[in-house]
Amino acid sequence: MDFGFAAADEEFRAAARDWLDGHLVGPFAGATGLGGPGSEHEGVAARREWERELGRGGWIGLGWEAPEGAYGQRRGTLVQQVVWAEEYARVRAPGRVGHIGENLLAPTLIAYGTREQRERFLPAVARGEELWCQGYSEPDAGSDLAGVRTAAVRDGTRHRVTGQKIWTSLAREADWCFVLARTEPGSRRHHGLSFLLVPMDQPGRVEVRPIRQLSGTAEFNEVFFDGAVAEELVGGEGNGWAVAMGLLALERGVSTLVQQIGFAAELDRVVRSFLDSPQAADPVLRDRLVRQWAELRTMRWNALRTLGGGPGDPGAPSVAKLLWGGWHRRLGELAVAVRGAAASAGVPDRAPGGAYEDGLDEAQRLFLFTRADTIYGGSDEIQRNIIAERVLGLPKEPRRSS
Template identity: 70%
Template sequence: MDFGFTAGDEEFRADARAWLCEHGGGAQERRAWERALGKGGWIGLGWGEGGFGNRVATLTQQVVWAEEYARSGAPARSGHIGEKLLAPTLLAHGSEEQKARFLPPVALGEELWCQGYSEPGAGSDLAGVRTKAERASDGTYRVTGQKIWTSLAHEADWCFVLARTEPDSRRHRGLSFLLVPMDQPGRIEVRPIRQMTGTSEFNEVFFDGARAEHVVGGEGAGWQVAMSLLGFERGVSTLAQQIGFAGELARVVGAAVRSGAVEDPVVRDRLVRQWAELRVMRWNALRTLGSSGDAGAPSVAKLLWGGWHQRLGELAMQVRGASASAGPREWEPSTPYELDDAQHLFLFSRADTIYGGSDQVQRTIIAERVLGLPREPKGVV
């Protein structure tokens, strides 16, 4: 199988690299950076011809852009949930009115999105959601409930919410996929969740009769729409993620050389294994890219990178030895420690095998949907 790039792809790479070199340097406010990407036409490369303000790129050119973006050190994206999750879902299931309303602002970097899936009692078990949405007399919905681990909710303009629109329904039945504006004071409250790293990328979101006008795919079709969206969650972006992983691995190798840990044959073996497994992940991602018939491919990819990244965090601490211990922040006594990049990698990567679908859930998907094994018994909700 040929994984090479064409001359046209390499020309596209040169354009992308030149644009990123010109615009991506220096620290930019996150929203300003999204608008810059939108103005350049770099948001929504895979949406196809639709007149939404995006460039049209082949699948391999999308890979090129993702790789060059990761290599450039450009600012972290805050619009990826709208671009990579919501937009493909609307293209597949949304009405023409919904596409015309929501896709252009995403393509221009003007509206940011967050994902309202997980709940305190329904994380990996998504079919157990309890957030309710009742239809009002004017035809809109009133959403009440709690979501958790909601990335970027504190910045988002909109949230796509999986909610139960059929009273007394169970599991995957009676769910709908709603688009909820976040600017509803008194009806939506966002509470940041402080993590071991001291940062707060995730949030709790409380809905108290929040208004929603748009339902994607029709009332009661939420489970099908939600599953379709999860299929978009792993794709071209996985390859860009691996560029970042390669940079982290290089830093761990450098730390092993400086500390002398690389002389330990066990450490050397682990470093080589990390390198080899990263190469395998890349070839697997390229092999399955654009494949719609492999139901287990997203789950396999998640299992591979989640465990790999977690082991890299452990290795980053091992090669440092005693110096891996976190020290106090003299300038901020209320915070017990200050973390460097390696310590942050170790602590944050503890969640890699949980978020985005836990390892247990991924293995169950592979067993049931790919291998055809008996379904796991479900508790009554």
């Protein structure tokens, strides 16, 4: 792929840079650098208002396969989407609280939803007014998504959803949740599933419980549905598996490149910490840092190759997940290794009686959070199975009978 920046792209970059510099002021200036993996608890109110500011500027939905302005959004080419991500990372703009609605729900509705569903939900996402979370994983169906047990029973023109979801990011902030549920009693595996849109504001029918992490924070949540009402079904009843798989493919698109920009900033901070430490002469650590840099460059070129190729590669999403999951986990290990013994202690100036997470510095939080990188979003074991079965054509792994 010839991934260069044309004159139009540089004009787009200038417009993005001017807008960001002109709007990250006042109350938003204090939110720079807040949010993101491992720190989703930071500045939620300011970041939610920032989402609306992005909407007013038309910066939500650049990659939607829809005419510019159809839902109040700008339209950006693939290159321009990357340009926007680079500029966003450059100024350390607040971590997005609307990315699930923008990057997962909206493209799914464009591909599988009805015109009425698109007109109802996409403008609200583009304005930054309605936030979404993803109801996929369950306690006994994490990486094995086809094993979901959450059930939805038809009640007239709507469904009643009962069950439990887990590891749900942004559930406490979300207004809506898209839920994969079993609508055909007695169905098994990927048969009989449907993709439902569930409003979160249903007291007594939707309950959210935060899950405390090793880092002391609670990025993820359990969500319990007890007869929750879902009036919208996407893609037709019983077609939820196809819709869910289409959505999961979106998680490895341009968002992979956006993610890598954040990774590069984290690596830069680890390198600067190393150069300022007594460990700076350690040849082993130097070699590990160089290798980490080279692997990140390789991931970038692999992502560009995938985006710029022809028909979708069924193994590409799994390869991407394997690459970044292991890379980010190793970065967390490096972050504490370059600090030496000091990394095993809490921050000295933590207030007496303060929360555990208040005693962690940036490197320690990175280390603790990245322990989960090879598990969430599909474990390494599952990704390797997908590559083996769908790409290499190897026999399926025998399943144990329940």
